[in-house]
Amino acid sequence: MNNSHPDGHLPSAHEALRALRERAERRRQLITRATDEAAPDAMQRLVQELQTHQIELEMQYEELLVAQAEAEAARTEYVNLYDFAPVGYLTLDEHGVIIQLNLSAAQQLGSVRQRLLRRRFSLFVAEGQRPEFIKFLTAILNSDKRQTCELRFVREDGTFFYSQLEGSRVISPVDDTVSCLVALLDTTARHTATEALAISEARFRQLFDLSPDAVVLVRGMQIVDCNAAAMQLLGATAKRELIDQNISFLVPEFQPGGGRSADLIQQNYAILRRQGSHRFEWYRYTLQQKPIWVEVVLTYITVGAEVLVYAVWRDITAQRAAREQLRAEKELSENLLANSVDGIVALDYEGRVTAWNREAELYSGLREADVRGQLIFTIFPNLDTPEQRYQFEQVVRTGERVVYRSIPFSARSGYYDAYIVPLRGEQQNEINGVLVVIRDITERNRLIEETTRLRLSQQQEVLSAILTTEEAERKRIAEALHNGVGQLLYATKLHLANQPSGTSRRPSEVHALLDEAIRMTRTISFELTPGILEDFGLAYALEELVRRIPHRSLAVHLHLAGLEEPLPRLLEVAVYRIVQELLNNIIKHAQAQEAFIHLVREDDKLAVSVEDNGQGFEVDLSYTPQQGIGLPGLRNRVGLLGGTLLINSRPGLGTIISIELPVK
Structure with a gap:
């Protein structure tokens, strides 16, 4: 039955009653029974009216049955859509009190509907987020637009869940009361996944940013991100100096090995695609054009749906230099061993020969191939004595150095010194063997003797010069005293002796001579030991x-x-x-x-x-x-x-x- 108006709008109550009367009149004409013609007109009209009214009641009953069936169907549909919906629905009054809710909402809140009705919905909101819920409810009541937020809820048993709330305002047509229709969408799984993803991203970001090694992310051949260690390694002050740069940035055209850098990059990427990870050493420059060596580790990682290259750079310039120095020292040691003018023999802790250079062959007359691996006491039986073995054990056990002076060799004339030095491993307190250095001191002894003779000769010359100087100084002092003071005193004596007896003496002349003698004496004294030097500087x-x-x-x-x-x-x-x-x-x-x-x-x-x-x-x-x-x-x-x-x-x-x- 369709009671809608032809223009599509629902009819008013007056229109509906008039339409019902018209249908009843048409039906009455079809099924009405004739009345007695002798009956008064008023009776006939009354009968017709009663018949029409009966038909109306029957039709209303039919419509009520249809409406009841439709209401039952609508109720069933409502129950299916509301109560059994997978999303929680609630109706809250303007104070946030639960007026109505469906089964999904009750399940989310962890209780039955009867216990939840007439309770404040905010009691289930986590305490720290209740102000946010009040703000959400106020926004619903004051706006015709739909509001949404995500809150953390706590059930009565203490468990919690996250839910996204969507609400809108509803005004009752009966009494104009305002209520809120709220939908609850459980987002616990999504929130947990998001939180786990955020934690994972934060952990990755923390490892990325705080890694002591330089780390860069590469998309294709372009740098898309880098950490602070990478900036410090390349001397950058801001990320923009490195991001969007090609990986060949600050790389010389040729590597020290001679290969072209661009070709080597393609080869390393080919190995990365084949193995999924690749490690190699690379030579490059900083932004200040300082050359450095880095150890590069490339690994594929997936970020979302994107595959990036995770590159770790570790500065190995110092290690590389140390390695090169070690290699150079090894070559130097080998060259020194081969070209040393001293005989060098290396022994393990048991006394077996591990190295025997050319000079040792000349001193002993034995080739290295014949003595390597043999005990030194077997090679030289004269050393196989308890005293020699004890001294060797002392060197190995305590690390003491032993020197043998002026020992002869039967295969070569002359005299030699033998220095026995402990060989220590990486741990300095560990002795792995001894090193014997044999030095020809025949020429040195000759030079020492010659030097001693020269020193004695020089000492004799110095002594002679000192004696000559002293004698010359004594002679000069004696001449000064004789020619100066002595002559003055002698002149004074003659002057006094030649005075005639009875004549008066002239003291002034005597005094002048004596003054000159005193002056001469002071001059000589000043030349010998100038006291003025001590007194005035x-x-x-x-x-x-x-x-x-x-x-x-x-x-x-x-x-x-x-x-x-x-x-x-x-x-x-x-x-x-x-x-x-x-x-x-x-x-x-x-x-x-x-x-x-x-x-x-x-x-x-x-x-x-x-x-x-x-x-x-x-x-x-x-x-x-x-x-x-x-x-x-x-x-x-x-x-x-x-x-x-x-x-x-x-x-x-x-x-x-x-x-x-x-x-x-």
Whole structure:
């Protein structure tokens, strides 16, 4: 039965009653029974009306039966769609109280519907997310749009689940009350998977970012991501400097082995595709063009539906250098072993030969092939004694070194030293054997004897020079005393003796002679031991020395610098004597009219320069003046002080003597 209006809209109640009357009239005309014609008109009309009303009631009954059947069908459909829906449905009032819910909602909340009705829905929301639910409910009540959120719920038994809520506002047409229709979609599995994926991604990201090794992700041939260690390895300050770069970025055209880098990249990728993982060493540059060696490990990983190359770079520049150094040291050791002028024999901890070089063959007359693997005590039976075995065991057990001096070899004349040194493994406290170094000392002994003879000869020469100097100094002092003080005293004596008796003596002449004798004595004393040096220092002593030289004999110019702080006592005395001797040589031998003395101290160096405009000479260490210590003696004195001496002189052009002494 279709009671809809022809235009598609549902009819109003008045229209529905009028349509029902029209249908009843048509039906009555078909089934009505005739009444007695003699009956009054009013009766006939009443009968017709009753018949029509009866027909209406029958039709209404039929329609009620149909409506009941449709309602039952709709109810069944509603029950199937609402109660048994896989999604939870709830109806909440404006305060969030559960008015109605289906079985899925009750199952999600972990209770029966009767216990859930009239309870606040927020009681099942996790405590920390209840403000978010209140915000969600308020948004539903204040908006005509559908609202959604995802919350964590806690059941009565303490278990929890995640659910996505979708809600909309409903206004009752009867009493205009507002309620909320809420759908619950259980997202626990999705949330758990998402959380696990997030944890996995966070773990991967943490391992990726915090890995001490440089890690880059490569798509095709392009770098799509890198960690901080990769940036540090290549000297980058930001990821943008590396991302989107080709993997041949900062790679030289040729690798050190000679292969073209582009070809080697293709070969390594081919191995990666075949094996799924590949490890190799690679030479490249940093952004600062610094060459480095890296160990590269390539592995395929799947990110979503995308396959990337997970590349780990480890800086092995130091290890590579150490390996190259070890190889070079091994080659050097082999070369040293083969080309050493000493005989070298290596023994294991039992005394068996493991190495025997060419010199050892010459010393012993035995080839390496004949002795390798044999006991040293079998090769040389004279060493097979309890004492020799004990010493060998001591070396192996305690690591002590043993030296045998001046041992002869029957196959080669001369004398040799044998050094027995323990061979240690990687653990320094572990001794794996011993190394025997045999050195020919025949020539060394000869050189030592020759050196000893030369040293004795030099010592005799030095002793002779010292004695000669002392004798010359004594002679000079004796001449000064004899020719100076002695003559004055003798003149005084003669002057007193020749005075006629009874005549008055002239004290002034005697006093003048005595004063001259005293002055001469003081001069000699000053030259021997200048007390002014001890009292006032080197600068004042040199100035006093210059003042004592008569200007008519030699004009001396003195320049001093850096002597504010006192020098060591022995150095001051030595410098004073050197300057004094050089001035004496200038006065006696140079025939100069002018001399310049420069004495300058800078930090821990003292420079002495003495220059004259005299006759000069040909520089020769064997040149020795008639008096004084001579230039060789001066050089020896400077050498004893740890200094250097430079003489620049030519005949007729004067002389410059430069001395540099350390200040200790």
